[in-house]
Amino acid sequence: MTKKLVFGHQNPDTDTIASAIAASYLLNQTMGEETEPVALGEPNAETQFALDYFKVKPLRVIEKAETEQVYLVDHNEAAQSAKNIDEVEVVGVYDHHKINFSSDAPLWFINMPLGSVATILYYEFKKSNIEIPSDVAGMMASAIISDTLLLKSPTTTSMDQPALEALAEIAGIKDYEAYGLELLKAGTDLSSRTAQELIDGDAKSFDFNGHTFRIGQVNTVDIDETLERQSELESAMQAEGYDNFLFVITDILNSNSKALYLGDASNEVAKAFDTDIKNNVIDLPGVVSRKKQVVPPLTAAF
């Protein structure tokens, strides 16, 4: 059995890190695999809070996949993966995003429209009757909280809450709402981060019918505080050199967003969100989910 790496997307978030850890453990137990969970970047502040809380070591950071066969979690598109992904064989995927994937052979590909990949993995553990170690359960609970904004995002499904409750119990989290607020707030201290860290922190690349988009997102408890840094943010966005850059600033307490847009497709973007763009700012009331509320209207508009 040759070693295989398990990793999530670039700019790892809590679900990507937790899912790599959980999937690697599950595969080693059930499939007799020898896998290592790794990451395509350093943990963000929220993930670091969870790692510290559950005393889990940060994952080894890689730039290129170093094994011939790999498992992907929390992404399936090559643009979000390791740089050399086209040179290795993907033998398994656990994901909850839209699909843009092709292979030369059959493989394990488990994609479900649930709130987080950790939710999917919780049910896979249950199906296999494998006990989840308490620190792994803690990371998985954190991932559900992070991706569903404490079960409030529209991406939340009826399967997420039971999984979160069960995982919180295994992890010894007595009050998952209190822990969840702490976790989410740990990710929202934006003042200490540079403009470039903000726009890059959770950014992903997309292709909408030939239009290349970079879409970043930050969570905060005060959108206007972040918008005070508009010119600094726009300079950083411009410096990245993408055709289109959309930077979504999300108020996780009130479930609203505003976005900064730079690019030459203002008409289409305005149409996508059925609103005006004023001074590069788009008001997005009720929007919290890039996957469910930002990407689909852009896909439709182009």
Place this chain on the structure above:
Amino acid sequence: MTKKLVFGHQNPDTDTIASAIAASYLLNQTMGEETEPVALGEPNAETQFALDYFKVKPLRVIEKAETEQVYLVDHNEAAQSAKNIDEVEVVGVYDHHKINFSSDAPLWFINMPLGSVATILYYEFKKSNIEIPSDVAGMMASAIISDTLLLKSPTTTSMDQPALEALAEIAGIKDYEAYGLELLKAGTDLSSRTAQELIDGDAKSFDFNGHTFRIGQVNTVDIDETLERQSELESAMQAEGYDNFLFVITDILNSNSKALYLGDASNEVAKAFDTDIKNNVIDLPGVVSRKKQVVPPLTAAF
């Protein structure tokens, strides 16, 4: 809840029909869906034998998907699906083939490299604690027998035999080996079928790096008997008008194949199978699986 169709690939085989029936039943029970299993063609002789044996009505045959949302089984590539598949939304897939799929939104996509889709569905039923009706179990057992050639094909995995045994018991099949031989033989009476029926019966379209291939396959107990009709078969293959046509004739008792090839990529095809093409005939000892032993070498060669 609006109605959704569930269907497998064109030129339906036993796994495609059985999986549509089983998946529809499972979805209606577990997801509260209102689905109807349908087929993209009439049942072949082997499938008809199973339908008669378990007293199951043949599925309604459709040409175009008639509902806005559909589930796919036993295929994921548009070229093998309903003609208007690009105009409807695929909300779920159960498959065991290579993947070539993209979507605008997350969906249920369960692909596992197991012997048949019926095997995957057996474990999905088990996970959900849903009882399988005995006629559905009979069709699912037939599908496993058909796709794995009674557990002898190299596509067979360690998960297929336990599934087949459990399904045979539910279906009241006392000796699944005896039933399996009867079933497979029912599909091999080739003498009564026209050349066009033979080359079309289980044919699928593929695209290898821009080279369009049609690959048909028949099972028999006597390859040479079928090859006596070579000129008749070649005329039928030519009349279809594909750039490349590969027609694989498989001896299911001895697990060997010979193939007829018409097209202008003889060098690449010969290289793919590491052999010569003599009088359009390729000797393929040990080859029984299009998916595992025919498509991957062609993919690699082009």
